Amino acid sequence: xxxxxxxxxxxxxxxxxxxxxxxxxxxxxxxxxxxxxxxxxxxxxxxxxxxxxxxxxxxxxxxxxxxxxxxxxxxxxxxxxxxxxxxxxxxxxxxxxxxxxxxxxxxxxxxxxxxxxxxxxxxxxxxxxxxxxxxxxxxxxxxxxxxxxxxxxxxxxxxxxxxxxxxxxxxxxxxxxxxxxxxxxxxxxxxxxxxxxxxxxxxxxxxxxxxxxxxxxxxxxxxxxxxxxxxxxxxxxxxxxxxxxxxxxxxxxxxxxxxxxxxxxxxxxxxxxxxxxxxxxxxxxxxxxxxxxxxxxxxxxxxxxxxxxxxxxxxxxxxxxxxxxxxxxxxxxx
Numbered sequence: 001x002x003x004x005x006x007x008x009x010x011x012x013x014x015x016x017x018x019x020x021x022x023x024x025x026x027x028x029x030x031x032x033x034x035x036x037x038x039x040x041x042x043x044x045x046x047x048x049x050x051x052x053x054x055x056x057x058x059x060x061x062x063x064x065x066x067x068x069x070x071x072x073x074x075x076x077x078x079x080x081x082x083x084x085x086x087x088x089x090x091x092x093x094x095x096x097x098x099x100x101x102x103x104x105x106x107x108x109x110x111x112x113x114x115x116x117x118x119x120x121x122x123x124x125x126x127x128x129x130x131x132x133x134x135x136x137x138x139x140x141x142x143x144x145x146x147x148x149x150x151x152x153x154x155x156x157x158x159x160x161x162x163x164x165x166x167x168x169x170x171x172x173x174x175x176x177x178x179x180x181x182x183x184x185x186x187x188x189x190x191x192x193x194x195x196x197x198x199x200x201x202x203x204x205x206x207x208x209x210x211x212x213x214x215x216x217x218x219x220x221x222x223x224x225x226x227x228x229x230x231x232x233x234x235x236x237x238x239x240x241x242x243x244x245x246x247x248x249x250x251x252x253x254x255x256x257x258x259x260x261x262x263x264x265x266x267x268x269x270x271x272x273x274x275x276x277x278x279x280x281x282x283x284x285x286x287x288x289x290x291x292x293x294x295x296x297x298x299x300x301x302x303x304x305x306x307x308x309x310x311x312x313x314x315x316x317x318x319x320x321x322x323x324x325x326x327x328x329x330x331x332x333x334x
Contacts, residue, residue, distance in 0.1 A: 001049050001051050001052055001055060001080075001225065001294070040069065040206050040207065040208055041064075041067075041069065041070045041071070041206070041208040041209070041210060042070070042071045042072075042073060042202060042203050042204075042206045042208070042209050042210070043061075043064040043070055043071070043072050043073070043209075043210040043212065044073045044075060044199065044202070044209070044210065044211050044212060044235070045057055045061055045072065045073065045074045045075065045212045046075050046077070046211070046212065046213045046214075046231050046232060046234075046235040047074065047075065047076050047077070047231065048076070048077050048078050048080075048165070048214075048225065048227035048228045048230070048231040049076070049078060049080035049099070049149070049225075049227065049228075050076050050080045050099035050100055050102055050103040050144075050277075051080075051099070051102065051103070051274070051277055051289055051294075052214075052228065052252070053074060053212070054103075054106055054270075054273045054274050054277050055252075055274065055294065055297045055298075056214070056250045056251070056252045056255065056297065056301075057212050057250050057301075057303075058269060058270040058273055058274075058301060059262070059266045059267075059269035059270050059301060060212065060248070060301065060303075061074075061110070061212075061273070062110050062269040062270070062273060063269075064210075065107065065110040065111050065139065065140055066110060066111075066113055068139060070139065071139050071140070071141070071202065071206075072107075072139065072140045072141075073140070073141045073142075073143070073198075073202045074103065074107065074140065074141070074142045074143070075142075075143045075145070075195070075198060075235075076100075076103065076142075076143065076144050076145065077145050077147055077165065077227070077230075077231045077234070078145070078146070078147045078148065078149050078150065078165065078227050078231075079096035079099070079144070079146040079147065079148065079149060079178075079179045079180075080095075080096060080099045080149055081094075081095055081096040081099075081148065081149045081160070081179055082095065082149050082157070083148075083149060083151070083157025083158070083159045083160060084096070084159065085148070085159055085160050085179045086179055086180055087159075091284075091285040091286055092284070092285035093284040093285055093286070095286055096146065096179065097284060098280075098281045098283075098284035098285070098286040099281060099286075100133075100144050101280040101281065101283060101284050102276075102277040102278065102279075102280035102281040102284075102289070103142065103277065103280070104120070104135060104137075104142065104280060105276050105277065105279060105280030105283070106273045106274075106276040106277040106280065107137060107140050107142060108120070108137055109272070109273065109276040110273060111137055111138040111139065111140055112138075118137075118138065120135055120136065120137045121135065121136040121137070122134070122135050123135075123136070124182075127194050127197035127198050127201065128190070128193045128194040128196075128197045130182075130183040130185065130194050131182050131183055132144070132145055132182075132183075132194075132198075133146065133182070141202055143198060145178065145194075146178040146179050146180050146182065147163070147165065147176060147177075147178055147179070147185075148160035148161075148163040148164065148176075148177075148179055149164075149227065150163070150164025150165050150166055150167070150226050150227045150230070151164060151226065152225045152226060153226060154166030154167065154226030154227075154230070155167075160179060163176055163177070164226065164227070164230075165226065165227050165230035165231065165234070166226045166227075166229075166230050168185070168188055168191070168230075169188050169230050169233060169234070171188070174186065174187060176191065188234075191234060192234050192237045192238050193238075195234055195235060195238035196238040196239070199238055199239060199242075200315035201315070203312065203314075203315060204314060204315065205314030205315075206312065206314075207244070207311040207312045207313075207314075208246075208311075208312065209242060209244065209245040209246070209308070209312050210245065210246045210247075210248060211235060211236070211239055211242075211245050211246070211247045211248065212248045212250065213231070213232035213235050213236060213247070213248070213249060213250070214228040214229060214231065214232040214249070214250055214252050215232070215249035215250055215251055215252070215303070215304065216229060216232050216233065216236070216249070217249070220249075220251060220254075220304070221249075221250075221251045221252055221253075221254055222254050223253050223254060224252050224253050224254070225252070225253065228252055228253075232249075242308075242312060243308060243309050243310065244308040244309065244310050244311055244312035244313075245308045245312065246305060246306070246307055246308045247305070247306040247308070248303050248304075248305045248306075249303055249304050249305075249306070250301075250302065250303045251302040251303065255297060255300040255301075255302050256296045256297050256300070258300055258302055259300075260299035260300055261299070261300060261301065261302065262298075262299045262300065262301055263299075266301070267298070267299050270298055270299070270301065271298050274289065274290065274294065274295070274298065275290055277289060278290040
């Protein structure tokens with residue numbers, strides 16, 4: 001969820017009839033990760049912005065991270081910079097770094113449940129020829145591709161050259177550059193291949209894979225952010241031949257119009273992770289996401305699942321070239 005799109009989201013057309021139909025067709029249930037976690041599972045969370053999985057894919061993510069037999073991989077495609085690029089807007093830190101810190105704090109909060117913190121390992125890793133900022137912590141791996149926020153409509157922002165995932169996917173632009181100047185993608189297929197390289201590296205020889213994405217069915221998940229949809233599109237294209245993978249499709253913005261279906265510990269998990277995210281952003285001198293609008297998504301976790309067929313084979317490729325890797329204190333900044 002990007003920082004300057006609340007007006008568009010609040011103006012979501014009333015599609016109650018469509019939502020009722022969609023939910024009825026899906027028999028949507030609250031996530032119960034403990035029911036679907038065989039040994040050696042790798043669960044990938046594809047998020048356009050650094051608070052998306054917290055709002056829309058929880059407590060599923062919390063349950064995955066809390067399960068020592070599961071590796072949880074969080075892939076954030078955009079910087080969530082809301083058009084600000086690498087500027088700090090008069091604050092002490094750039095907004096995109098504040099958002100990354102929020103996501104990291106939330107992940108460490110989940111991973112450290114009832115444990116003392118340990119070290120995070122920050123690296124710049126190269127996939128498909130593209131350097132990508134990565135952070136490892138316990139049984140999690142987190143990636144930040146830092147592509148420009150595309151605006152809810154997909155038109156992009158003038159400050160970042162009207163670049164967006166949607167304009168890139170449709171061919172309106174043929175190159176797409178990370179806001180920190182770290183890399184440039186040439187054509188949509190280049191980006192998809194990079195996501196596949198990350199998938200192959202992180203899944204390794206694991207035979208159980210889960211892909212968590214925004215639902216691309218607009219009858220079920222209407223009015224979603226362009227970046228959310230294009231991130232899901234890229235992820236599903238990257239994994240198109242991984243028929244073994246379980247695919248979980250989440251209702252996102254439209255979930256605020258649905259009844260709460262979380263209670264007790266599950267609602268606590270979701271709420272606490274958003275609060276941890278807010279604390280991480282505040283620590284970098286930017287406004288809190290603990291506000292009434294974002295809290296309107298709490299208490300809801302709606303998805304449909306497509307079960308995979310067969311068992312996954314290990315990757316035959318070696319997509320990784322480590323450019324640098326430096327341990328960093330879990331309590332320290334970059």
